[in-house]
Amino acid sequence: MPAERRSFALAAAIAVVATALSTVPASADDAGPVGIGVARTADNRGTFTVTAWTDAPGAAVTSVSAQVRAGDTGVAEVPALTRTGSTWGLPADAALKLVEDGGTMPHLGAYSIDVSATDDQGHTTTRSAAGTLDFTLRPALIDTAGDNKLEFTRLPTFDRRSLGATDRLVGIEPGSGDQVPIEGRTVEVTRSYDGGAPRPDDTFTAVTDAEGRFTTEDLDMANWASFTAGFTAADDQVHGDARAFGRPSISPSKASVTATADRSRVLPGQTVTVTGTVSTGSGADTAALADIPVRISLRTYGNDRPALTVTTDASGHFSAVLHPPAGVGVDGWSAVPADMYLSATAASGSLVVPDESVLRKVTASLAANGQVKMTGRLAHAYNDDASDGESVRLEYSADGRTGWQSLATGKSDYYGNFTLSAWGYIDGYYRVHHLGSDRLADSTSTPVRLSRVDTRVSSIKASATKVTKGATVTFTGTLQEYVSRTWRPYKGQHVELFFQKKGSTKWTYVASGTTSSTGKATLKGKPTADGKWLIQYFGDSRHFDSGGTAVYVDVR
Incomplete structure (x- = not known):
């Protein structure tokens, strides 16, 4: 870097050198072929550049000179400018300088630049005041x-x-x-x-x-x-x-912040309150810091998400009520002074905020054999993503409002789908209940009422209970349906006769028939072994399968 020299006040007091280096040249004929552009001060204010050209066919500019003057007095002659590309200029190593720097410039200020140019065919042009040299301090x-x-x-x-x-x-x-x-x-x-x-x-x-x-x-x-x-x-x-x-740095003071939350698991709609204290010093020298802003943040996927800022009271205490949103991955909270002049490690804690869940496309059916089946899909309420391995339960209530009891439990699969089944009731309400987890909050499906008409085959009898092998036995019974709280005959229905051999669990079809106008069923069979005989009605879209008591026949 150039050495520092005298003050500007001294430089400004330099006397003007009055001696002229030469007189001001006169302008040449403007009609000549040689042209001169505007002379411009370069970044180094002791130099300048100018353009020059010739319109003479086959000619080229061969030399450019200049004179720098103050008013009518010349202060510097530049016999030859150096060509660089399309411009001519004074090289930096030949820059004009003040007299005290070994140059010819008498003082700081603005000077006129006269420029002369000649081509190789002898044409010459001089442009008076082609530009101004800004010879001032930068x-x-x-x-x-x-x-x-x-x-x-x-x-x-x-x-x-x-x-x-x-x-x-x-x-x-x-x-x-x-x-x-x-x-x-x-x-x-x-x-x-x-x-x-x-x-x-x-x-x-x-x-x-x-x-x-x-x-x-x-x-x-x-x-x-x-x-x-x-x-x-x-x-x-x-x-x-x-x-x-x-951009200045600062020198922060050390502070301490302690804080706790009133709960670590927040269900949708619930709030969590964070309380704490900001202080400085340690031990007996600990002092509370009043009027300090404290930023309470929620941590989502490891990143802080500013929630709100509160201010400490005269005792350095603060309290903030947070409303953690579900569905954004909140897993914790932190509290730290929001004063840039304090340096403190944030107080923090974990926070479980389950996403809201929803049960979609739930179906319910009550089969004729009394089996209740419910299917559906468990998903996140906001983005509909599935959640596997979540517990779901099939529940029953007689009135659809109170007394819900569990009939069966299961888990959602990779796609959130589930199937639940259990033995149901003649009439009542059924729903699916998702048991809340850290991932998904509790949810239930809309209760669905399911019912069928109960049936039975009463008074099943055999014409003989002790028979010889292969003898024909007539089995009778009455098919009834439970309507208006009364058992009534159920006529014209298809019924079947089944046999279960002693010591076996398998029922074998034997014969079928239709009930009479009084609901009576009459079916025949030929026992070949000891066992039970049962008349069975298989329900329709409105009726349950029948119940009844089998009759035992001893074959001799």
Whole structure:
């Protein structure tokens, strides 16, 4: 980096060198084929560039020269500019400098540039005042390390949440690149809090001293903020903008937070209350921290999800009521001071929040043999995802409101489907009940009433109970249905005669018939072995299978 030199005040006091290097050249004929563009100051303000061309057929520009002048007085002759691509310019190693730097420029300021160009066919053009050389200081803001960064006077703390912004304003001299302090100038500093645009009261000013340094008053930093220093000038000594950006660090104090929750399992619609204390120090030196914001978060799939912020009271205590949403994977909570000037490990706890469940496509049937069957699908209420291995139960109630009793239990499969069956009742209500788990909350299906008409075959008799093998025996009985709380004959129904051999569990079909107008059934069989005989009615869509007492026949 160029060495720092005398102050800008000294540089500005340099006397103007009045000696002219040459007189101002006159402009050539504008009708000539050689053209000259606008001369422009380069980044190094001791140099400039210009375009030149010729319209003469087959010709090319071979040389470009320039003269720099103050008014009518020439201060620098440039006999030959160097060509780079389509432009001609003064090389950096030949940059114009102030007299005290070994150059010919008498002082800082704006100078006119006259340019002459010649092509290889002898055509020449001179353009007077082709451009202006901005031979002024280029401002820059630098820190003590020489970088373009804004510095700060201190690290803000819990007890002192403010800082001053400081830096140095220097001017980069044209040509030499030397840095000189710029004294007595006003620098503007803007504070921008995170998440918000700067406000009118976020702008502050400070004036540079003899070393170019400025320091603002102590500025509040209530939240994370960035600071930008800015300087702008457009005079005959300094011209340009300078910016420096800084984001300060802080020095937080250590704190402790303890907290507990009033429950670890929250069903849909329930709340959980988290209470705790924020303090600093330890042992006998422990002190409660009042008016501290505490952020209570819900943990979902390992990530914190901010829920709400509360403030500690005079004793450092806080309390928050959370409404954990179902269906988003909540598995815990945490509490931590939301003050950036406090460093603390969050207090946390586990939390089970089962998703709401729903029983879909539930079907129920009551078979003629008295078997109740219910099928359906258990799913998450919000996204309809299936959940396997969940317990479901088939329940019965006589009135559909009270006295629910379990008839059968089962588990949902991979797709959430289930099938439950049990022996039912003549009349009543049935439902599926999902027994809540950590994954899914309790749920029940809409009760369904199922009923059939009860039937029986009463007074089953055999014409003989002790017979010889192969003898014909007549079996009679009366088929009845239970209607209006009375057993009534059930005529015209198909009935069948079955035999169960002594010592066997198998019933064998023997014969069939139809009941008479009085419900009487008469069927014949030929016993070949000892055993039971039974007349059976198999129900229809409205009736149960019949019950009855078998008659025993002894074969001799």
